[in-house]
Amino acid sequence: MATEAHAAEGATGYIIHHLTPLHVGEGFWTLHLDTLFFSAVLGGLFVWFFKTAAEKATSDVPNLLQSFVEMLIEFVDTQVKDSFHGHNKLIAPLALTIFCWVFLWNFMDLFPVDILPLIGSMMGIDYLRVVPSTDLNATFALSITVFCLIIFYSLKVKGPIHFAKELLLHPFNHWALIPFNLLLNFVEYLAKPISLALRLFGNLYAGELIFILIALLPWYMQPVLSFPWAIFHILIITLQAFIFMVLTIVYLSMAHEDH
Secondary structure (H helix, E strand, O other): OOOHHHHHOHHHHHHHHHHOOOEEOOHHHOEEHHHHHHHHHHHHHHHHHHHHHHHOOOOOOOOHHHHHHHHHHHHHHHHHHHHOOOOOOOHHHHHHHHHHHHHHHHHHHHOOOOHHHHHHHHOOOOOOOOOHHHOHHHHHHHHHHHHHHHHHHHHHHHHHHHHHHHHHHOOOOOHHHHHHHHHHHHHHHHHHHHHHHHHHHHHHHHHHHHHHHHHOOOOOOHHHHHHHHHHHHHHHHHHHHHHHHHHHHHHHHHHOOOO
């Protein structure tokens, strides 16, 4: 629900306030402190949750926590087996981490838009954007990390010489077309991190904006619109985490193809 102070600023001021991150520095060296804080907290929550499940795991009848974790691990493992055709023990843990972490990022979008910023204002924090995936810096940081892994395993599995040949002589195996091949491959490789980052950012930014617009409506109309949208949004945030995970697996599988 929009607070009176923000309502006095008008709808535009209210929206800008909620979409402005808590930051320090200027230009390239700007740090979004709220993105870093919530990403670290959610990452720690993920580690604690799975650590607790592992410590309480039993060979007898599993409890609800163990059943949920086993179901989640089996789900991710199935995706890896279906999409990854190489041999790498890192891929399954990486896929599980990406899926859970991105989902937790996105899940913050389901908190009422004024709750955490209001608590922050009581602590003297003027701006607080609580959904890391609505920050383009966060989504690009994750996608660039995946891109670095793609380059690393392409060089490791294929070797520098064969990887260079792939860039220079694919898809047209002729020396005269090397500049054209290089341009095509450059665009292809560059599109991977950009598409990963922008897809996640765009969907969650739009979802957060809709929640903010609903919060600007009269209080008696907000539950009528926010509840159905929240139910639909649960599907969106899960789907976005799934897409990011699956594309990561596919890209790394391509990097392991040495033929």
